[in-house]
Each structure stands twice: as structure tokens, then as C-alpha cells.
Amino acid sequence: MRLLLAAISLAIAVPASAQIYQYIDQQGNRVYTDQPPEGIDATSVELPTVNTVDMQPPADNFTDPSLTADSDLDADAEPAIPYSTLELTGLPDDQAIRANNGDFTVQVAINPELASQDRLQLLVDGQAYGPAGHSTTINVINLSRGEHQLAVQVLSSDNQVLQTSAAQTVAIQRVHLGDRKPRPRSAP
Known part of the structure; x- marks a missing residue:
């Protein structure tokens, strides 16, 4: 070809x-x-000369660590943070989430926009929850009642953690039917 x-x-x-x-x-x-x-x-x-454009060198403020020869020498340096904003939104600050079935939705605020090769992973109590994906809307399904720590991570294409948001504490309120005793029916 x-x-x-x-x-x-x-x-x-x-x-x-x-x-x-x-x-x-x-x-x-x-x-x-x-x-x-x-x-x-x-x-x-007689034809006019053909227009040509010379390739411009990259701007001085562009640095890609993968292209520099001494990138391995900076192992002690802090890794660059690819996203200036990474946080969970849509969660209540001072009240419980009422979700009788444990289902609710969280939003991810991210800036700049998520790169095509990166994925978002929700963390519940420090553990990965559900599959990683590209959507900034994440559905939480059947989360148990009580307090939980929620955060979101940005993963690279090879599942390396690029960045993690601050954890937020949420309280899930669910109806609990386990302690109910059946009431006797009264006679008519």
C-alpha cells in the first residue's frame, strides 16, 4: 500500500x-x-513557482519527557500532573445520599478534557469500583449503607495511575428491612 x-x-x-x-x-x-x-x-x-512551507521547530516551552535523552536521570523529580482539575462533583457536603437501592450517580470534573488514551476509575474505600472508562458520569450500583470514601483516578492506556483526586466522604442511607418482624394480622 x-x-x-x-x-x-x-x-x-x-x-x-x-x-x-x-x-x-x-x-x-x-x-x-x-x-x-x-x-x-x-x-x-511559464508557471509560477510552487509554494512550499518549511517545517517549524517545536516551541521552546514544549517539553516531552519521553523525547529527552536524560529523562531517566530525573527519577527523584515529582511526576507532572496532567490535569489541573480532577474532582468528584454532585455529592452532598453535609447530608446523606438517600438511595434505597444503593444506586446513585457521580460526576467527574476534569480539566483539560480527558485524553483519548486515558480512562477514569472510581475508587470506593480505596478499591477500584467497576470498570474504568471515558465517561465523566459514573453510576454507582448497590453500594452498601454507611460511610464511604469516594475518589477518582486517571489511568493511562497501560493501567498506570497518572493522577488521583482527593477523597470525599459520603454517607449512604438505605432502608434496612432485615430487622423487621412480621406483624400478626388482626382478626376482622
Whole structure:
């Protein structure tokens, strides 16, 4: 496929650099060609030079640690934080979440936008909860009642933790039916 693409590119480039001639045919039409017919007075067409753009070097403020030769020397340096904002939102500050079935939704505020190769992982009490994904809306299903610590992590494509949000304490309030005793029915 690459060889075919290279051959097509060369085929296009060669006529662009060839000499172009023009003449008037027997019907009075102006004709352009790279090979003038014999016995016809054809004039050479001067084409303007082709525009070219030189590749610009990267900006000085761009540094990619994977491209520097001495990136392994900075093992003691703190890793760069890829996201300036990473936090869970939509959680109440001073009240319990009433979720009788233990289901609720949390939002992730992240800035800049999540990179395509990164994924978000919800942590409940320090443990990964559910699959990691790209959505900033995370559904929590059947979480037990009581207090829990919630946080979110950004994972790279190779499951390395890039960044972790601050943990937030939430209280889940659920109806508990385990201690109910059946009441005797009264006679009519």
C-alpha cells in the first residue's frame, strides 16, 4: 500500500515539474500539453513557482519527557500532573445520599478534557469500583449503607495511575428491612 502511494505521488509530481506548452487547435480552442504536436506553433507557458512551507521547530516551552535523552536521570523529580482539575462533583457536603437501592450517580470534573488514551476509575474505600472508562458520569450500583470514601483516578492506556483526586466522604442511607418482624394480622 505504501509503495502504491509513493508511486502515485511521484506520478503526480513529475508532470508538475515538466514543461507546459499551449497552442490553438483547428476549432479555435486553447490546448495545453506537455508534448506539442509536430508542425504546430506552440508557445511555452511559464508557471509560477510552487509554494512550499518549511517545517517549524517545536516551541521552546514544549517539553516531552519521553523525547529527552536524560529523562531517566530525573527519577527523584515529582511526576507532572496532567490535569489541573480532577474532582468528584454532585455529592452532598453535609447530608446523606438517600438511595434505597444503593444506586446513585457521580460526576467527574476534569480539566483539560480527558485524553483519548486515558480512562477514569472510581475508587470506593480505596478499591477500584467497576470498570474504568471515558465517561465523566459514573453510576454507582448497590453500594452498601454507611460511610464511604469516594475518589477518582486517571489511568493511562497501560493501567498506570497518572493522577488521583482527593477523597470525599459520603454517607449512604438505605432502608434496612432485615430487622423487621412480621406483624400478626388482626382478626376482622
